[in-house]
């Protein structure tokens with residue numbers, strides 16, 4: 001791989017012109033961006049020649065790892081054949097039709113229809129508009145309110161950020177938009193108090209029922225949640241949580257959207273997170289691993305109950321994107337999903353890799369800084385705490401996690417920090433030997449961090 005600039009030159013150009021997502025631009029300009037130049041398998045390479053194990057699959061998306069030639073070839077072929085045409089005006093293209101059919105086959109049986117978008121955020125925006133359209137067609141236009149959860153993540157558009165429960169995001173730009181309200185999250189480590197996890201799971205789920213009754217059941221349109229909250233810190237709900245949520249949405253007849261942007265396509269060891277937890281959603285929002293990140297693409301899966309009204313009643317749904325059903329993105333998604341099926345990768349995650357990952361990752365719970373080490377499928381999280389076995393966090397929340405993340409990258413491993421929760425979600429194709437390497441780099445990082453914190457009187 002040749003580059004035309006030195007790292008310092010890239011950094012100067014970046015600081016001069018490039019506004020990054022979710023970034024403090026002033027501090028990044030002072031520090032200089034890391035320039036990732038190429039990657040293969042589970043490894044990234046930067047412009048300084050460092051090789052870094054990508055424990056986060058990019059941003060949760062690179063399920064098949066980097067450098068899969070078949071995906072590049074699918075894009076190249078499709079670009080020559082038909083690089084673009086829209087799906088407005090009664091048109092479609094073969095890869096998009098094939099992808100809708102494939103998604104219907106892979107999804108739980110209630111899903112026979114897909115609406116394509118360019119991202120997870122757009123998929124959630126589409127869900128909000130389609131939910132309200134559905135209730136209007138059903139003659140209940142007063143059903144407007146969508147209930148979501150604090151510390152959930154549903155994207156960064158106006159509706160996506162409103163559905164999400166990130167208070168820092170709401171504080172910039174006057175969010176949430178009207179008609180979106182939040183309840184507590186099923187995060188036992190932080191919010192469980194003296195309850196055992198199962199009791200706490202029921203209590204967290206019943207906040208949904210309380211909120212529905214407070215608003216009035218005839219005003220509630222839908223509930224949305226991630227099966228496992230990803231960006232919020234790999235929050236794996238107690239096993240009592242999702243069955244109780246399902247009971248409540250059934251009881252009040254409200255629509256249920258499962259945000260599968262991270263959980264979808266094998267992350268939990270099932271094709272979709274709702275299958276792991278046994279829920280029956282009316283919508284699934286998809287993106288990220290749908291193309292392994294090789295092309296931007298999102299989709300909204302729509303259950304028959306909704307599709308029958310939308311299609312059956314007729315009338316135009318005034319919504320869509322220039323790139324809805326983009327042929328190149330769809331061709332790459334088809335190739336990606338075909339590899340996932342052909343190589344039985346989801347099954348391999350469930351039966352071989354996730355059990356190995358769980359055994360190795362949970363060893364980290366023995367470290368003096370780790371208050372909890374949890375996994376599900378190929379998710380992992382570590383709660384960093386000053387004193388075990390207390391579940392109290394460090395006093396200045398987030399500072400220790402940031403230090404841990406920076407040390408980890410220096411040691412050649414991408415882990416992400418959510419406050420003081422360290423999280424990992426490696427590519428689904430990671431091997432046991434690569435998991436060993438990941439865990440030993442995490443141990444090395446935790447040991448160094450522990451030494452530094454003791455030196456500073458923080459542990």
Ligand SMILES: *Cc1c(COP(=O)(O)O)cnc(C)c1O
Nearest residue numbers: 119120121153154155261262287
């Ligand atoms: C990343 C993410 C989104 C937003 O997807 P974008 O493609 O970044 O718009 C939505 N929901 C969840 C659960 C996500 O992790």
